[in-house]
Structures are given as C-alpha cells and as structure tokens.
Amino acid sequence: MNGPQSRGPWPRRRGAALAWLARESVRERFIDHVFARTCALLGEDGVPVARATLHLHTLHPQLAGATLRWRHGRRDAEIVFHERGVFETDEYRHSPIRPLVEGDAERIRFRLDRETVDFAVLRALAEEGFTDYVGFALTFTDGRRHAATFATRVADGFTDAQLADLADILPLLAMAVEIRLQRRIARNLLATYVGARAGERILAGEIARGAGETIEAALWIFDLRGFTALAQRLPLEELLALANAAFDAVGEAIARHRGEILKFMGDGLLAVWSFADSPDACGWAFDAAVAALAAFDRTMDARRARGLPVADAVVAVHAGRVLWGNIGTRSRLDFTVFGSDVAIAERLEELAKRLGTRILLSDRFVRGCRRAGALARPLGAYRLRGVEAPVAVSTLDPAALARASRQQ
Numbered sequence: 305m306n307g308p309q310s311r312g313p314w315p316r317r318r319g320a321a322l323a324w325l326a327r328e329s330v331r332e333r334f335i336d337h338v339f340a341r342t343c344a345l346l347g348e349d350g351v352p353v354a355r356a357t358l359h360l361h362t363l364h365p366q367l368a369g370a371t372l373r374w375r376h377g378r379r380d381a382e383i384v385f386h387e388r389g390v391f392e393t394d395e396y397r398h399s400p401i402r403p404l405v406e407g408d409a410e411r412i413r414f415r416l417d418r419e420t421v422d423f424a425v426l427r428a429l430a431e432e433g434f435t436d437y438v439g440f441a442l443t444f445t446d447g448r449r450h451a452a453t454f455a456t457r458v459a460d461g462f463t464d465a466q467l468a469d470l471a472d473i474l475p476l477l478a479m480a481v482e483i484r485l486q487r488r489i490a491r492n493l494l495a496t497y498v499g500a501r502a503g504e505r506i507l508a509g510e511i512a513r514g515a516g517e518t519i520e521a522a523l524w525i526f527d528l529r530g531f532t533a534l535a536q537r538l539p540l541e542e543l544l545a546l547a548n549a550a551f552d553a554v555g556e557a558i559a560r561h562r563g564e565i566l567k568f569m570g571d572g573l574l575a576v577w578s579f580a581d582s583p584d585a586c587g588w589a590f591d592a593a594v595a596a597l598a599a600f601d602r603t604m605d606a607r608r609a610r611g612l613p614v615a616d617a618v619v620a621v622h623a624g625r626v627l628w629g630n631i632g633t634r635s636r637l638d639f640t641v642f643g644s645d646v647a648i649a650e651r652l653e654e655l656a657k658r659l660g661t662r663i664l665l666s667d668r669f670v671r672g673c674r675r676a677g678a679l680a681r682p683l684g685a686y687r688l689r690g691v692e693a694p695v696a697v698s699t700l701d702p703a704a705l706a707r708a709s710r711q712q
Contacts, residue, residue, distance in 0.1 A: 319345070319346075319348075319349035319350075319351075319469055319472075320345045320348050320349050321342050321345035321346045321348075321349055321351075321469070321473050322469075322472055322473050322476065324341065324342070324345050325342060325473060325476040325477060325480055326476055329341070329342075329476075329480045332484075333484070334484060335358075335360075335372065335381075335383075335481055335484045335485060336372055336380050336381040336382075336383055337380060337381075338477075338480050338481065338484060339356070339358050339372050339374060339381045339477075339481070340374050340378065340379060340380045340381045342473065342477060342480075343356045343374045343376075343381075343454075346454075346469065346470070346473070347376065349469060350466070350469075351454075351462070351466045351469050351470060352456045352457070352458045352462075352466070353376070353454045353455070353456060353470075354375065354376045354434065354455060354456050354457045355373075355374070355375050355376070355429070355434065355454070355455040356373075356374045356381075356452070356453065356454045356455070357371060357372060357373050357374070357401075357451075357452070357453045358371070358372040358381070358450070358451075358452050358481065359371050359401050359404075359405065359450055359451040359452075359453075360372070360450050360481070360485055361405075361448050361450060369385075370383055370384065370385045371383070371384045372384075398422075398423060398424070399423065399425065400412060400414065400423045400425065400426060400437070400439060400453075401439055401451040401453065404439050404440070404441040404449065404451040405441070405449050405450065405451055406449070407441075407449060409441065410440070410441050411438065411439065411440050411441070411471075412438065412439045413436070413437070413438045413439075413467075414426055414436075414437045414438075415435070415436055415461055416429055416430040416434050416435055416436060416437055416455075417430070417435040417436070417459075417461070429455055433457050434455045434456065434457055435456060435457060435458060435459060435460075435461045436455065436456050436458070436461030436462050437453065437454075437455045438453065438454050438455075438462060438467060438470065439451055439452065439453040439454075440452050440453075440470070440471065440474050442474060442477070442478040442481070443478065444478060444482045444485075445482065450478075450481075452474070452477065454470055517627070517628055517629065518625060518626070518627050518628075519578050519579065519580055519625070519626060519628050520578070520579040520580075520585075520623075520624070520625055521576050521577060521578045521579060521585060521623065521624070521625075521626055521628075521641065522576070522577040522579075522585045522586045522588070522589035522590075522621065522622070522623045522669065522672075523574065523575070523576055523577075523589075523621070523622050523623065523624070523626070523641070523645065523646060523649045524574075524575050524589055524592075524593055524619055524620060524621040524622070524649065525572060525573070525574055525619070525620045525649050525650060525652070525653040526554050526572055526573050526575070526596065526617060526618070526619050527571060527572035527617065527618050527619075527620075527653050527657075528547065528550060528571040528572065528615045528616070528617055529615060529616040529617060529618055529657060530615050530616060531543075531547075531570075531571035531615055532571075534546070534613060534615060538613055542612075542613060545612075546607070546612070546613055546614070546615060547571060549603050549607060550600055550603065550604075550615065550617065551568070551573065552603070553596070553599035553600045553602070553603040554573070554596040554599065554600055554617075555573075556599065557592050557595040557596035557598075557599050558575050558592050558596065560592075560595065561577075561588045561589070561591050561592035561595060562577065562581065562582060562588045562592075563575045563576065563577045563588060563589060563592050564576055564577075566640050566641060567640055572653070574640075574641075574646075574649075575589075575592070576626075576628075576641055577589045577592075578628075585623075586623055586669055586672040586673035586676070587673055587674070587675055589621060589623075589669075589673075590621065590665075590669075590673045590675055590676045590708075591675070591708075591712055593619045593621055593663055594663075594700075594705065594708045594709050594712065595709070595712060596619060597617065597619060597662060597663065597705065597709075598709045600617050604616075616662070617662065618653060618656045618657060618661070618662055618663070618664070619656075619662070619663045619664075620649055620650075620652035620653035620655070620656050620663075620664045621649075621652075621663070621664070621665045621666065621669050621676075622645060622648050622649040622652055622665075622666040622668065622669050623645075623666070623668050623669040623672050624643075624644075624645025624648065624668060625643065625645060626641040626642065626643045626645055626646055627641065627642055627643050628640075628641045644691075647690060647691070648666065648688065648691055648695060649666075651688035651689055651690065651691060651695075652664050652666060652688070652695070652697065654688075654689065655686055655688060655697065659683065659699070661683075661699040662699075662705070663699055663700050663705065664683075664697050664698075664699055665680055665697065665698045665699065665700075666695055666696070666697055667695065667696035667697065667698065670698050675708070676698075679700055679704040679707065679708055680698035680699065680700060680704075681698055681699055681700065681701055681704070682696070682697075682698045683697050683698060683699055684696065684697070685697070
C-alpha cells in the first residue's frame with residue numbers, strides 16, 4: 305500500500321536488538337554507534353534491513369539537523385549535517401519523510417518492487433534492487449518529531465512480523481537517540497558560546513564558581529578600529545553584517561591555528577592558546593595573528609569592491625599566566641581567563657591603537673616565539689594603564705607582516 309498509514313495491529317516479539325537497546329546501549333556514547341549496532345542486531349533477529357536512516361532536528365546556530373545513514377556490512381553510520389534552510393528546499397519538500405516529521409503520518413510504507421513512486425530517493429533505491437521501504441515517526445520528550453526509515457532487498461519485502469519488530473524497537477531507539485542527541489546539542493552549543501575546551505570542562509562538571517586552573521598561555525585581543533564612528537552612521541543591520549564578516553575571517557584563522565575564542569567583547573574578541581595543549585602555543589598564536597590579519601584584509605577588500613562599509617583592525621599579542629575558570633555571581637557565571645596578564649593584553653590593544661600599528665607584541669611573547677623574534681621591530685617600553693612596570697613592545701612592519709603571511 306502506498307503512502308502514509310496508521311499503525312496496524314502487528315504482533316509483538318522480542319529480539320536481540322530490543323534487548324541490547326534496553327540493557328547494553330548505555331555503554332555507547334555516540335548516536336552513530338547506537339544506530340549502527342541496532343541495525344546490525346535487527347539482521348541477527350531475522351529482520352533483513354539492508355539500509356536505514358535516522359533524520360534528526362538539532363539545536364545549533366548554523367545547523368538545522370542531521371541524517372544518519374547505515375548500510376548492511378558497515379560498522380558505523382555515516383552522519384551528514386544540514387544547514388539552516390534545508391526544510392525550505394525542494395529535496396525536503398518532495399521527501400518521503402516529510403509527513404513523518406511534520407505530523408501527517410506515524411508510519412509510511414512503499415513497495416518499491418510493485419509500485420511507481422514519486423520520490424527521487426525511492427526511485428534510486430528501486431534501481432539498486434531495494435524492494436520495500438518503511439518509515440516511522442520518532443517523537444522525543446520535548447515534542448519534536450524525527451524519523452527513522454528501513455529498507456530491504458528481499459524479494460517479498462518485510463513481513464508483518466518483521467515490521468512488528470521494527471515498531472517494537474522504536475520507543476527504546478527514540479530514548480537512546482534523544483539522550484545522545486541532547487548531549488551533542490549541549491556540546492555544540494557550549495563550543496559555540498564558550499569554546500570547545502571550556503565546553504568540555506563544563507560538561508565534565510566544572511561548573512562551580514571559582515572552579516578552574518592556572519595555566520600558561522598565549523593570548524591575543526582582536527579589535528575593529530573605527531567601529532564606534534561607523535556605529536553612529538550605519539544601520540544596525542549593516543553594522544552587524546560588517547562585524548560578523550570580520551569575525552568569520554579572524555575566527556577561521558584562530559581555529560586553523562589551534563586557538564580558541566573565549567569571548568566576544570563588543571567589536572573585539574579574546575583568543576587563547578594554552579601551553580598545556582602545545583609547547584609551541586606562542587608560535588601558533590603568532591601564525592594565527594598573521595593569518596587573521598591577512599584574511600581580514602581579503603574580506604574587507606571583497607566588501608569594498610561591492611560598495612559595502614569596511615573597517616580596519618588591530619591585534620595585540622601577549623603571553624603569561626592566567627586563571628582559566630568560572631567567575632561571576634551565584635546565578636550567572638562566565639567561563640573565561642582572568643588575571644594580570646589578561647589585563648596587560650587588553651592594555652596592549654589600547655596602546656596599539658595609540659601607536660597606529662596593526663599588530664603589537666609584548667616582549668614576553670616575542671621572547672617565547674622564535675618566528676616573531678626574527679621579524680619583530682622593537683618599539684621601546686611603555687607604561688600601560690593600571691600596570692606598574694613599563695612593558696616593552698614590538699611590531700611588524702607591513703613588509704614583515706606580508707613576508708610572514710607568505711611563509712605560512
């Protein structure tokens with residue numbers, strides 16, 4: 305029978321897949337492992353699943369959902385993430401899972417060997433020799449609907465008993481998947497809002513005020529120059545687009561060079577490289593600063609060519625000892641770095657603006673980075689606001705900055 309169907313009075317049985325989901329799946333951390341193991345055990349139960357998919361909504365600033373795909377013989381399931389807007393595409397609108405996700409059906413079934421189907425994905429499966437395709441809605445505790453599909457190549461398709469086995473595992477499969485999906489969502493959101501390393505520590509239970517550790521790290525502050533003046537004459541939407549374009553360019557350079565953005569501060573950001581992660585933290589931070597300014601310039605050039613507003617930027621780089629942990633009130637905490645060396649990095653950014661240089665390096669940082677030392681031009685020692693002793697600083701001339709960029 306073609307199209308959406310209501311649940312039928314299929315008989316219920318017990319098997320290895322159901323028992324594993326109920327008792328053993330707790331040991332599996334990842335959704336793809338849970339789904340693949342379940343599908344493999346269904347085969348041991350005599351349910352001839354040759355292909356299966358799991359379609360999930362997710363909570364993520366850039367991603368709308370994910371699809372897990374499993375085929376017979378594979379140990380794990382493949383995961384494909386979908387960007388926002390996927391539910392507005394023709395591919396989704398003409399997908400057999402749409403009625404499951406949107407609440408128009410609890411189950412669908414298509415006999416691919418007996419009927420003509422209107423969906424491109426099902427026609428492709430029929431050409432591969434699949435004979436039967438069934439899909440089920442999965443409803444999680446938050447009310448969101450997801451979907452699971454199963455397909456077989458056996459000549460007569462799934463029997464009623466096999467369909468009953470598939471229906472039997474759905475509640476436990478939904479529970480097992482939801483737990484892991486929520487953990488992945490939590491990890492994604494924490495990585496997005498506080499950084500990957502800080503997010504992992506929060507998930508590990510370091511959530512009390514004052515929890516943290518003292519680390520040696522390279523730090524840098526990126527800041528847009530002239531942003532205040534731009535804010536007075538640009539519509540907020542254009543101002544936000546400019547800031548996001550700049551942060552995209554700089555953020556990619558930070559991630560590519562093993563750094564972590566800890567926070568955005570208005571029109572600037574704070575990034576950190578821990579020596580616990582790499583003994584060459586200063587080298588990574590220096591290369592990131594050079595790459596970030598180059599990427600920023602390319603982004604601004606592209607915007608200028610399109611007649612869009614642009615800005616300039618400055619990067620101040622320092623190294624020292626910081627406390628990395630929770631600070632704040634009893635009810636509102638921030639996982640960040642703080643200490644006198646963080647304050648010095650912030651003051652260096654102010655000094656860079658006064659000196660009119662695009663990149664400013666503290667002497668402590670330069671002494672810890674051979675690449676920076678070979679290119680840096682000393683500017684002397686300066687008193688920084690709130691800092692007792694003068695701080696020696698260096699910069700890179702435009703030619704040296706260009707040369708460092710080419711060497712990467």
